[in-house]
Amino acid sequence: MAGYVARRVGQAVLALLGVSIVVFALIHLVPGDPVRTALGTRFDPDIYEALVARAGLDQPLVVQYVDWLARAIQGDLGVSFRTGQPVSTALVQRLPATAVLALGALLVGLVIALPVGIVSAVRQGKPIDYAANTFAQFGVSVPDFWYGILLILVFAQTLGWLPPSGYVSPLEDPVEALRRLTLPAVTAGVVSGAILTRFVRSSVLEAMNAEHVRLARAKGLPHRYVLRHHVLRNAWIPVVTIIGLQLGTLLGGIVVVEVLFAWNGIGRLALDAVVRRDYPVLQGAVLLIAGLFLLINLVVDLLYAKLDPRISVGTAATT
């Protein structure tokens, strides 16, 4: 187990390094002068000079990378070309909004996927299975922003039940925060739920058809007991991993939902940075999200190893 952990962590660090190189390279792939592009046609030469120096763009590439990396590790991700504000400050400010939305969406997704997926597997072939499968197909194909617009149309505009936009911190005003969270979380969550449903279903089906279930039944154990301890107990290991992966994916994919609902999270920050050619901010946002994704994947893998005795206990004694 310890060997596995070490290897996996090593892999993650390497991938993170690779990510940092790609992120770093972004600003250098820009045709022309990135700072000038960001500042537009009229700009103060002093500001220009300062930004170039601050971003280290006047140094040779390798030096730049090393400097940048060194500073990034310490938390300094440069300053915005537009506001001059440190990128890390902006990121920290916006992270909670994204996190809240991602978790909310995941929760919605699980609330849908777990019961539907399990029932669908247990009643395979029956009408409810087909209904669930169709729903999953729909959910995976529907563009989340369209779905969100429709939801706003119905619930915010026509019925006036829920507000259509804006993030409010749960720490400030829990009730309002919840109201604001509902539509965005449902929008992102339904798509997530559709993906998860199919996965839960196939995991449970695989577990149900396992040989050891046959022996468990042959022991005369009651059906509910078998389902709980010999089917679900085995199925939930892969499900846990896919949940983790979904969380990681949600973090990045939420850009669209954030823009749709004017949610001040990292996704929206990244998009604004793209539009304004504010490369340091874009770099910071991408680095953060990719880094979180890698971290979540790592945690998920380690969790999987811990849950599956074949990996965690290893083949200690084999007689």
Next chain:
Amino acid sequence: MSEPLERPDTAHRPRWRETLSVLLKNRLAAVGLLALLGLVVVALLAGVLTRYGINEQDVANRFAAPSADHWFGTDELGRDIYSRVLMGSRVSLQVGAIAVGISLIAGTLLGLVSGYRGGWLDAILMRTMDVLFAFPVVLLAIALVAVFGPSLRNTMIAIGVVFTPIFARVVRGSVLSVRENLYIRAVRSLGASDLRIVLRHVLPNVAAPVIVQTSLSLAFAILLEAALSYLGVGVQPPEPAWGLMLSDAQRYMEQGWWLSVFPGLAIFVTVMAFNLVGDGLRDALDPQQRSIIESRGVGGDA
């Protein structure tokens, strides 16, 4: 599972027809296929089917509800939404086809080389793919667009780059499973060149998962293009891209439900069609699933 000296299936014609018939037994996939054909027809004939020019403005008639004159209503500039939705199919299919084409070719090449050669080349290529995988798709796409500027062409390239790793992985996996096949080893020992082996024996086996992935990637590419256009970093106005139409629709939401419903419906139907066909292909090409479907002849299994 190794089959002793059994030749991998390189005869395509009868198999192609066989796969098609199994595919069609799956009701959902058949519907998807029908929808796809309809889509292609619409895209091709869009010029003929539209009733108004896509940029033909009629400001007096803006925000008109669906009527006999304007089947899907008009938008904020009085343009006929129906015509724009139809022409939008061209944009979407074009972007999808080219983007997936790029990733298909690039990914297949990388996967073939990586899987067949192995060694350090494989290690480096796969680590690179891992790194690309770490970026959430939308974010990577918009980052690429940020670097090169938003346009139809850059959207296609960005999506193509973003999808390359998954094709590479699929192909590599397939190559790995076939490489150690006894048949390949026999042919190799007879002195066949690597290139010949790859082209004649490895490639046909890779075909099945690649076909499935192509269909699924097309679905996702169209979705991604729509998302990028919606965000303003994809196709630019005045092109009639569905995503763009939705972002306008959101701005003028109070003016009419038809602005949002029809373009979104178009995206949904298109993506769903590709997904259904992709799933159906996956079931039809997997030999185990095949026998289940043949004996059942019923709508698809998730």
Next chain:
Amino acid sequence: MAPGMPDESSAAAVLTVDHLDVRFATKRGVAHVVRDLSYQLHAGETLAILGESGSGKSVSTLALTKLIPIPPGRVAGHVRIGDHDLVAMAEKELLGYRGARIGYVFQDPMTSLNPVHPIGRQVTEGMRFHLGVSEREARERTVDLLRQVGIPDAEKRLDDYPHQFSGGMRQRVVIAIGLSCHPDVLVADEATTALDVTTQAQIVELVGRLQDEIGMAVIWITHDLGVVAGIADRVLVMYAGEVVEEAPVDLLYATPRHPYTLGLMSSLPVLGDLERRELAAIPGMPPTPLALPPGCGFHPRCAYRSDPRCEAEHPALVEVEPGHRVRSFYEVPESDARAAAAAGRIDIEPPDAADRSAAS
């Protein structure tokens, strides 16, 4: 006492199977997997059910406690333990018989055990449900059981996982599970097929010894003639869902009377065969339960097919000597029977030998 049964001593008949019939409804028609199966099992007796894949041998034992999926499957007939008929029983009641009155050991120990639970738990859970003992008590009994089946350091290994055991050891655990609730009957379905030859012998010997100690009846399902010779008291030969020959083991090996049984014995390769004869295989394939041939089930492949009735009529089980019944219109001559048995060269102790040893 079930009607139509041969007049054997019904003293202590632990299990009575009476005209058991199992069918499955499929999209391609009804598969008739087990046809009119009847036998009696007494305490301490070992019955071997011999047949190839698809003969219905496994399904027939699963059907005893209705362990097959019942909407597509249908079980008819009677299965009696004590005064109760399991076929007529509701699922809830049947739970009390599975594991407790009839125990099962399946073929593949790699997959029979749940990889995420320690083996101790997999033995105790059945006990706790059927015998109502406490966790502590169950664990103690499990340690004893594991020792009995020959697992060293039983106490320490209670909390080990299946992947920490070798194949042979895992199968012993599965046997322990089968025995844990003191069933009247233990069904061993190809229990040694997935193991290497040495381990096979050990397991066969283990079950035999335990059976002597406990006085349990055992149904051993197999396609391996060697195993049958080593452990069985009586043999049922199944083909295409029905019994084609039924006899005490020594009679079967001395003079097999059904063409199929002859075929099976003749097809055994013989060590040290100086004549270097060709391996004789029975030509053709067993019929699919969806499309059983008219008349005798074996006739399409039968080398002795001569009687016009073979194609048209379905033969009944006929007693050719006391305790020995055959389902055939053709009476295989004794000389052929002896020749086939000799070809198989399976050495059998005469019936009055007290001990049984594993086949070499």
